[in-house]
Amino acid sequence: VRRLSMVRRFVTLENALILEDGCGTGTYARHFRGFTKRVEAFDFEAERVQEAQHATPHALVAAAEHVPYPADRFDFVFSNEVIEHVQDDRTAAAEMVRVTRPGGRIIVFCPNRWYPFETHGHYWRGTYHFGNTPLINYLPDAFRNRLAPHVRAYTAQGLRALFAGQPVRIVSHTRIFGGYDNIVVRRPRFGKVLRAILYALEATPLRFFGLSHFLVLEKLP
Numbered sequence: 001v002r003r004l005s006m007v008r009r010f011v012t013l014e015n016a017l018i019l020e021d022g023c024g025t026g027t028y029a030r031h032f033r034g035f036t037k038r039v040e041a042f043d044f045e046a047e048r049v050q051e052a053q054h055a056t057p058h059a060l061v062a063a064a065e066h067v068p069y070p071a072d073r074f075d076f077v078f079s080n081e082v083i084e085h086v087q088d089d090r091t092a093a094a095e096m097v098r099v100t101r102p103g104g105r106i107i108v109f110c111p112n113r114w115y116p117f118e119t120h121g122h123y124w125r126g127t128y129h130f131g132n133t134p135l136i137n138y139l140p141d142a143f144r145n146r147l148a149p150h151v152r153a154y155t156a157q158g159l160r161a162l163f164a165g166q167p168v169r170i171v172s173h174t175r176i177f178g179g180y181d182n183i184v185v186r187r188p189r190f191g192k193v194l195r196a197i198l199y200a201l202e203a204t205p206l207r208f209f210g211l212s213h214f215l216v217l218e219k220l221p
Helices: 002-008 027-032 046-052 089-099 141-147 156-161 181-186 188-201 205-209
Strands: 018-021 039-043 074-080 100-111 122-124 127-129 168-176 212-219
Touching: 018 027, 018 089, 027 039, 027 074, 039 046, 074 089, 089 100, 122 141, 156 168, 156 212, 168 205, 181 188
Parallel strands: 018 039, 018 074, 074 100
Antiparallel strands: 100 212, 122 127, 168 212
């Protein structure tokens, strides 16, 4: 998992107390438990939590705006493509900070507003259309949010603003491209070349158009 290797560059996972904030079916919780058994997790959807409990038995049903853990507890809080879906993203960000111990770290992956496609589908005349839709996120908010009211996409400034006023410092913030695994499966040679080119672009200003933000924060004393 590429994102796991990115996490490991900024967080010591061995023996850490980890919270996966929005665990889904527990994919990352399962990977984290290869480094430490001290993994907690929650998600809003009960069916997903039930499946995640196979990876981490303590997984709970909870909302990101009301994290059911005490303050200053976790060494590492991980949020992977979750905050764009919550009802109140600013409160969800504050909750991540609250439950992280001073000196602990928070990592957030979330959609980049300037990626050329909206990957969560869109609504048109009351009907949902699944799949990648080009250029929706380039529209002004009034139009963009009518087509994709179910999900947010963030500019760099907008993402950082969620944590404004919180006791954190930014350790790293960049944008990354996706793995494009479906393309690699269908057309292996082309997919691997495409992926190599896009990963190389992450070291250039063209990362501005990456799929996701990768934000690393550290909680201050």
